[in-house]
Amino acid sequence: MSENRWLATGNFFTSYKAEQRIFLTHVDRLIFVCFLALLFAWPLVFQVSNKYMLVIDSILIAIIAVYGLNLLTGFAGLISIGHAAFVGVGAYSVATFARILGGDHMLLTHYWPLMIIIAGCVGAVFGAIVGLPSLRLRHLYLVIATLSFQMIFQWTINFSRFYDQGQSIAIGRVFWFTGKVVRKQHYFFWYYVILVFAVILGFTVRNLLRTKQGRSLVAVRDNDRAADAMGIHPGFTKVYAFALSGFYAGVAGALHAYLWRGVGFESFTLHHSISYLAMAIVGGLGTLVGSIVGPVAILMLDLQVENLAEFVGHYLTAIGDVATALRPLSFGLVIVLFLMFEPRGIANWWRIIRTYFKLWPFRY
Amino acid sequence: MSYFFQLVISGVVVGSIYALSALGFVLIYKSSRVLNLAHGQIIAAGAFITYALTVWVGIHIAASFLMSMVITFFLAMSVERIFLRRLIGEPIISVIMVTIGLMSIIDGIIYMTPFGAENFSFPEVLPKVPISFWGVSISWTQFVGVVITFIMIGAFTWFFKASTVGISMRAVSDDQFASMSIGISVPKVFGLAWAAAGLSAAAAGGIIGNITGLNFDVLHSFGIIVFPVVIVGGLDSIFGAVVAGIIMGLIQQFAAGYLDGNWGLNGTADVLPYIILLIILLIKPHGLFGIHEIERV
Numbered sequence: 001m002s003e004n005r006w007l008a009t010g011n012f013f014t015s016y017k018a019e020q021r022i023f024l025t026h027v028d029r030l031i032f033v034c035f036l037a038l039l040f041a042w043p044l045v046f047q048v049s050n051k052y053m054l055v056i057d058s059i060l061i062a063i064i065a066v067y068g069l070n071l072l073t074g075f076a077g078l079i080s081i082g083h084a085a086f087v088g089v090g091a092y093s094v095a096t097f098a099r100i101l102g103g104d105h106m107l108l109t110h111y112w113p114l115m116i117i118i119a120g121c122v123g124a125v126f127g128a129i130v131g132l133p134s135l136r137l138r139h140l141y142l143v144i145a146t147l148s149f150q151m152i153f154q155w156t157i158n159f160s161r162f163y164d165q166g167q168s169i170a171i172g173r174v175f176w177f178t179g180k181v182v183r184k185q186h187y188f189f190w191y192y193v194i195l196v197f198a199v200i201l202g203f204t205v206r207n208l209l210r211t212k213q214g215r216s217l218v219a220v221r222d223n224d225r226a227a228d229a230m231g232i233h234p235g236f237t238k239v240y241a242f243a244l245s246g247f248y249a250g251v252a253g254a255l256h257a258y259l260w261r262g263v264g265f266e267s268f269t270l271h272h273s274i275s276y277l278a279m280a281i282v283g284g285l286g287t288l289v290g291s292i293v294g295p296v297a298i299l300m301l302d303l304q305v306e307n308l309a310e311f312v313g314h315y316l317t318a319i320g321d322v323a324t325a326l327r328p329l330s331f332g333l334v335i336v337l338f339l340m341f342e343p344r345g346i347a348n349w350w351r352i353i354r355t356y357f358k359l360w361p362f363r364y
Numbered sequence: 365m366s367y368f369f370q371l372v373i374s375g376v377v378v379g380s381i382y383a384l385s386a387l388g389f390v391l392i393y394k395s396s397r398v399l400n401l402a403h404g405q406i407i408a409a410g411a412f413i414t415y416a417l418t419v420w421v422g423i424h425i426a427a428s429f430l431m432s433m434v435i436t437f438f439l440a441m442s443v444e445r446i447f448l449r450r451l452i453g454e455p456i457i458s459v460i461m462v463t464i465g466l467m468s469i470i471d472g473i474i475y476m477t478p479f480g481a482e483n484f485s486f487p488e489v490l491p492k493v494p495i496s497f498w499g500v501s502i503s504w505t506q507f508v509g510v511v512i513t514f515i516m517i518g519a520f521t522w523f524f525k526a527s528t529v530g531i532s533m534r535a536v537s538d539d540q541f542a543s544m545s546i547g548i549s550v551p552k553v554f555g556l557a558w559a560a561a562g563l564s565a566a567a568a569g570g571i572i573g574n575i576t577g578l579n580f581d582v583l584h585s586f587g588i589i590v591f592p593v594v595i596v597g598g599l600d601s602i603f604g605a606v607v608a609g610i611i612m613g614l615i616q617q618f619a620a621g622y623l624d625g626n627w628g629l630n631g632t633a634d635v636l637p638y639i640i641l642l643i644i645l646l647i648k649p650h651g652l653f654g655i656h657e658i659e660r661v
Contacts, residue, residue: 079457081401081464133645143399143460144591145645148638151588155635274468281461325480329472335465336447339458 020210022203036199043191053187055303057259060194061252062295066279067205067288068248073277074286075209076241077221082130082146083276085153086246088268089126090119090253092157095169095263099162104172112174116197116254123250124243131242135235142238150270157265166265171257190259197251206288208244217241218286271328275302278335284345293346298334305330369500371621372614377506379613380513381575384568385586386593386605387520388561394537394600395557397456398448401463403565404587405470410436410566411573411583412479415486425489433566440562444555452551467587474580485577509571516567517606520560524602533557537600592637596644598654608652612637 013019023029048056069083080086094115097108108115130149134142158166174181174189181189208214216237219227224234257263275298283294305326313322338345385407392400413435417428447466451459474480490504524530535543536553544550569583576582593612597604620633644651 073457077457079460130642133642133649137645137649140397140399140456140460141595141645141649143401144595145642147401147588147591148641151638152635152642155631155638159630159635274464277461277464278468322476325472325475327472328468328475332465332468332470332472336462336469339462339465340447340450343454343458 022206022210039195040192043188050187053191054259055299057187057191057194059295059299060191060198061255061259062276062279062299063198063292064194064201064255065249065252065276066283066291066295067201068245068252069276069280070283070285070287070291071205071208071217071248072241072245073280074284074290075214075221076217076238078131078134078238078241079143079277080146080245081143081270081273081277082148082150082153083245083249084268084270084272085146085150086123086127086249087253087256087272087276088153088157088265089246090123090250091257091263091268092163092253093119093122093250094171094254094257095163098169098171098263099164103170109172109174112258116251116258119254119257120247120250123253124247127246127249128239128243130246131239134238134242150273154265154269157268163265168262168264170262173261174258186261187259190255194255194259197255201248201251202288202292205291209288213240274328274335275331278331281335282338282345284347285343287345287347289350290345290347293350297346298331301330301334302327366498366500367621369498371617373500373502374506375614375617376610377502377510377575377613378616379610380510380606381568381572381609382586382589382593382612383606383609384513384516384564384571386590386597386609387517387602388564388568389590389594390597390600390602390605391520391557391561391564393594394602395533396536396554398459398463400561401460402467402470402587403561403590404584405467405474406436406440406562406565407569407572407586408474408479408580408583409439409470409569410562411569411578412474412477413566414570415479415484415573415578418486419484425486429567429570432570433563436562436566437559438562440565441555441559443562444558448554448558449551452554471584479578480580483577483579486574505574509575512567512571516564517602520564521602523560529556589637592641594651595641595649596651598651600655601651601653604651604653612640615640 023032043053065083065087068086069080072078072080072083094108097105097115101107126149130145131142133145157163163169173183173186176189209218216227216232219230219232220234220237220241227237228234253268256267260267279294279298280291281294282297283292284290309322309326312326342348385403388406389400389403392398392403410432413432414425414428417423417431418425421428423431443466447462448459451462488505490508492504494501494503495507524534532543532548533553533556535546535548536550540550543553568586572583572586589612593608594605596611597606597608615636616633619636623632624630
């Protein structure tokens with residue numbers, strides 16, 4: 001079979017299997033492997049201060065969370081404004097173990113990969129519960145269901161003595177084969193752990209969309225009656241989309257808990273839910289590239305906003321807290337502007353640039 | 365027993381404010397099927413405009429109450445014109461996400477003003493001695509607030525039942541294409557629905573501000589408590605919003621009065637509406653008075 005290496009014009013696929021490959025060309029695969037190698041190698045070469053390592057780790061965690069949100073909003077077409085609460089469910093399921101057994105118990109420090117998976121499963125269960133109304137309803141109502149879940153979550157954490165009324169619950173340092181991960185290596189170690197999780201889960205998303213289960217999500221989003229006629233149960237598909245999204249959020253939450261070595265209430269508020277949504281929209285709903293680019297873009301913007309707020313606050317001390325004002329303002333503007341002018345997000349720019357270089361010197 | 369009646373009175377007061385807040389939400393949903401998540405922020409903006417006009421400019425409170433309603437009327441109309449008009453025909457999901465963005469933007473703008481961080485309270489114009497009867501009491505501010513609320517709700521009901529514009533709005537909510545074919549301008553109706561929602565939001569904001577004082581967190585939480593109210597009442601029913609608003613107010617007051625402090629519970633009034641919301645979504649998704657849509661999954 002003659003392989004068209006660049007896919008410059010037309011489609012030469014002769015089977016569905018060929019079309020569904022993860023990497024369409026060898027060059028694609030090569031670029032991806034190089035990129036992955038770069039991601040794994042750079043911390044060994046460059047020394048980055050803990051502050052920036054923390055930012056990078058947070059971006060990776062946000063990427064995992066946004067995979068889940070993008071599955072729900074982008075692929076299944078269900079808006080969730082309670083995603084931070086699902087992330088919080090993951091984090092607080094680790095915290096529950098920490099409260100019962102103590103933060104330094106072996107289960108938490110030695111078997112942390114197991115804990116992360118458990119947190120994901122707990123997130124999935126909660127996701128499915130919140131998604132239950134979708135057995136009877138169309139998507140509009142589900143926005144409200146997720147919002148009310150966010151509210152119930154915040155109340156539960158804020159008012160329960162078990163969770164210390166939202167105060168930080170400490171989680172001990174974990175062990176690796178070489179022994180305890182000490183303070184100096186903490187962010188470095190978790191960078192690799194989170195990166196491995198992000199890559200595996202990213203492949204899972206990509207592979208999911210090659211299967212019946214994944215495409216049924218898209219079918220339900222595009223036309224649920226047609227999907228129903230083809231033998232896909234729209235209600236169950238939606239519940240299952242919620243469960244999947246909850247699993248990703250739960251994993252992200254557990255990683256968040258381990259990275260910060262504690263779980264506090266203030267990381268999982270409605271504002272965070274909105275910023276997750278902003279990440280998914282800015283990246284590009286319904287694309288895998290989007291859920292990677294979006295968190296990077298939004299968290300970089302967040303850093304810049306913080307710098308700007310510091311700068312402005314220096315001169316305008318009279319005006320209240322500029323940082324608290326600028327953050328929602330910039331997030332809101334980004335959401336609205338992207339939806340109005342580039343609803344397909346940054347992933348679309350990426351596609352445009354790629355096709356430009358592929359077709360060069362022709363315009364189309 | 366008088367404790368019970370006191371709770372009933374304050375439940376009705378809170379509930380009628382919920383009803384007024386939910387009214388604007390229902391107006392937008394009824395005409396354009398958009399869930400307006402920024403409604404609480406519009407309520408807050410209305411309250412702050414009323415305060416600014418009363419205290420900083422120095423107009424009489426009744427006049428500034430009316431003026432803020434007019435200002436918010438045009439504000440909401442321009443929000444619709446700038447942000448939502450170009451999204452007509454886009455999937456409804458992106459319109460809802462735009463309102464989430466709007467919520468964030470208005471949050472940011474309000475945080476820039478002194479209202480974002482500090483608390484203010486309106487000057488007292490009504491008599492301070494509460495109205496007392498049969499051992500229960502209601503303050504004059506609350507009484508006037510409830511009266512204004514019911515006048516507003518009555519006016520809106522009349523507007524929808526009898527006026528030409530109201531009828532055309534109902535026509536649009538029923539069938540956009542059919543109403544276009546008989547010469548109703550659908551974008552104009554959407555604009556008007558937003559404007560009317562802004563007007564009622566400003567009224568709600570002014571009343572809440574007078575009763576509880578101006579605190580941004582409290583004010584914009586009214587935009588979220590609206591959801592349980594409209595779901596229980598049925599998303600597209602004004603009458604449902606009124607009934608459900610009062611039910612919700614009563615439930616909250618009873619929860620705060622009887623549940624809190626017992627069995628280690630605290631702040632149940634804040635969470636009960638959302639639990640009820642989830643249950644209603646599961647067992648009776650159209651609410652009490654909503655239109656029973658035939659299509660279902």
